[in-house]
Amino acid sequence: MEITPKLTFLGMTFDLTVMIGTTIAALLVIILVFFLTRKLTMRPTGKQNIMEMIVDFIRGITNMMLEDKQAAKYLSFAITTFLFILVANMLGVIVMINSHGAVPAFGLTGDAEVSWFKSPTSDINVTVALAFAISLYAHFAGIRKNPRGYVAHYFKPYWPMFPLHIIDELAKPTTHAARLWANIFAGEVLITILVSGAPYLTALPLFAWLGFSIFVGCIQAYIFTVLAIVYISQQIASDH
Amino acid sequence: MTILAGGIMIAFAAIAAGIGNALLFSKYLEGIARQPEAQGKLFGQAMIAVGLVEALPIIAIAFGILVLFGIVG
Numbered sequence: 001m002e003i004t005p006k007l008t009f010l011g012m013t014f015d016l017t018v019m020i021g022t023t024i025a026a027l028l029v030i031i032l033v034f035f036l037t038r039k040l041t042m043r044p045t046g047k048q049n050i051m052e053m054i055v056d057f058i059r060g061i062t063n064m065m066l067e068d069k070q071a072a073k074y075l076s077f078a079i080t081t082f083l084f085i086l087v088a089n090m091l092g093v094i095v096m097i098n099s100h101g102a103v104p105a106f107g108l109t110g111d112a113e114v115s116w117f118k119s120p121t122s123d124i125n126v127t128v129a130l131a132f133a134i135s136l137y138a139h140f141a142g143i144r145k146n147p148r149g150y151v152a153h154y155f156k157p158y159w160p161m162f163p164l165h166i167i168d169e170l171a172k173p174t175t176h177a178a179r180l181w182a183n184i185f186a187g188e189v190l191i192t193i194l195v196s197g198a199p200y201l202t203a204l205p206l207f208a209w210l211g212f213s214i215f216v217g218c219i220q221a222y223i224f225t226v227l228a229i230v231y232i233s234q235q236i237a238s239d240h
Numbered sequence: 241m242t243i244l245a246g247g248i249m250i251a252f253a254a255i256a257a258g259i260g261n262a263l264l265f266s267k268y269l270e271g272i273a274r275q276p277e278a279q280g281k282l283f284g285q286a287m288i289a290v291g292l293v294e295a296l297p298i299i300a301i302a303f304g305i306l307v308l309f310g311i312v313g
Contacts, residue, residue: 080308126294126296175295176303178295178299179295179298179299181302182295182299182301182302182303183295183296185302185305186298186301186302186305189305219287219290219291221290222288222291222293223291223292224287
């Protein structure tokens with residue numbers, strides 16, 4: 001199992017690998033979207049088609065879960081979430097940089113495998129931060145929309161259900177984060193094991209698993225976005 | 241002992257994932273057999289359901305790996 005270089009600043013510990021990974025993923029998304037949206041025309045050609053395909057795909061999610069007006073409002077949020085997580089999942093499949101031995105500058109001693117570059121989503125802190133932020137926003141949106149209804153929904157259909165509602169609200173961000181982290185983490189561990197094995201035995205399984213990792217990365221990015229929109233829509237849905 | 245614990249966690253996760261996916265895809269194939277024209281629609285839905293079903297076994301596998309390498313427990 002690899003360890004990561006860490007930096008201590010003002011009593012807080014920062015994980016360098018995760019910071020590099022998230023920065024590169026964010027930059028890649030910005031560059032990708034910037035170049036795909038240059039010279040927009042009414043009749044889309046080439047790269048504009050790709051961007052419109054992505055937007056239509058995400059619009060399918062938001063229109064499925066939300067009312068029309070709110071779907072337009074949350075479309076850009078859903079696109080950002082999807083693209084960031086998709087790129088972050090793909091980073092570790094394409095490039096993984098490990099080094100061997102101690103790195104005294106970052107407090108790593110002993111003979112250990114040091115990971116310098118991997119998917120940022122294979123670190124649980126990143127996914128918990130994403131899921132917790134989305135959960136906080138969902139509650140905030142629910143309170144802003146209807147404060148009385150927000151408090152009342154904890155006691156529906158009758159007050160003994162209150163503990164179950166609390167557990168439900170805590171379980172949502174926990175499973176939301178753990179689902180993404182566990183998929184990417186298990187994938188990367190298996191890739192590392194297969195790479196370090198005997199090449200004539202593990203080459204074929206490695207190729208199969210790399211293909212499966214790309215599939216899992218896409219599916220999990222999609223599911224993370226769907227669940228984020230579902231959790232928000234549960235809070236802001238108006239009762240008919 | 242930790243190797244045994246990690247191995248048991250991963251093994252049970254694999255068994256559970258196998259049962260879950262088998263139930264899911266058997267229903268998916270039944271749906272296609274009844275209504276072959278709905279295949280495109282069902283495929284997308286089945287893939288989302290696979291992603292949701294796979295989550296719990298893969299969480300167990302991730303913690304199994306952590307136990308196996310002696311990081312947790």
